Amino acid sequence: MSDHANLLDEIKKKGVVHGRVVLSSGREADWYVDLRRITLDGAAAPLVGRVMLDLTEDLGYDAVGGLTLGADPVAVAMLHAAAARGRRLDAFVVRKAGKAHGLQRRIEGPDVAGRRVLAVEDTSTTGGSVLTAVEALREAGAEIVGVATIVDRGAAAKIEEAGFTYRTAYTLTDLGLG
C-alpha cells in the first residue's frame, strides 16, 4: 500500500474519537480527530512526514511550521522526511502569544524573514489557528507559499478566501465522517 493509504488507515484506527467535544472555536461536535495520536505515534509520524512532503513538493519552500501545538510534530516529521530524501528543510514554531522573557520571540527556530515558508496544521476546522500563524509569519517577513493540513475539517473555503494555496491530505469524506 502507498504511504497515503497507510496513513489513512492509521488515522481511522487511532485518531478518530466519538463523543461530545468542544472544539477550539467553541463549537460543539460529536466526534474529534485527535491527530496528536498520529503525529506523535512512532509508526504513523514517519508517514505524516512523507505524505505532507509529497502533497506540497511543488510549492517550493525551505521552512515549515505553524501554530503550536498541533502543527509542531507535523513540521518536525516533514523536516526528518526531507532529510531522509537528501533535502534541507527547516522547521519553526509560532507561539500563541509572544514570550515576555528570554529573546521574546513569537516564532521559534531559524529566522523566517525573507524565506518561502509553508504553514501547516494537523487539522483545521474554522481556519482560525492557521490564519493566526500566517499573520505572525507575515509580520516576521516570511513569504507564505501555501497552507497544508493532514485533515481538513471544513476550513478550505476560509483559507482560500484569505488568498492562500491550500492543500489537505484527507477530507472528512476520506475518513467516512463527511
Ligand SMILES: O=P(O)(O)OC[C@H]1O[C@H](OP(=O)(O)OP(=O)(O)O)[C@H](O)[C@@H]1O
Ligand atoms: O481551525 P480551528 O478552528 O482553529 O481549529 C483547529 C485547531 O484546533 C486544534 O488545536 P487547539 O486549538 O485545540 O490547540 P492545541 O494545538 O494547543 O492543543 C488543532 O490542532 C488546530 O490548531
Ligand SMILES: O=C(O)c1cc(=O)[nH]c(=O)[nH]1
Ligand atoms: O476544531 C478543533 O478544535 C479540532 C477538531 C478536531 O477534530 N481535532 C482537533 O484536534 N481539533
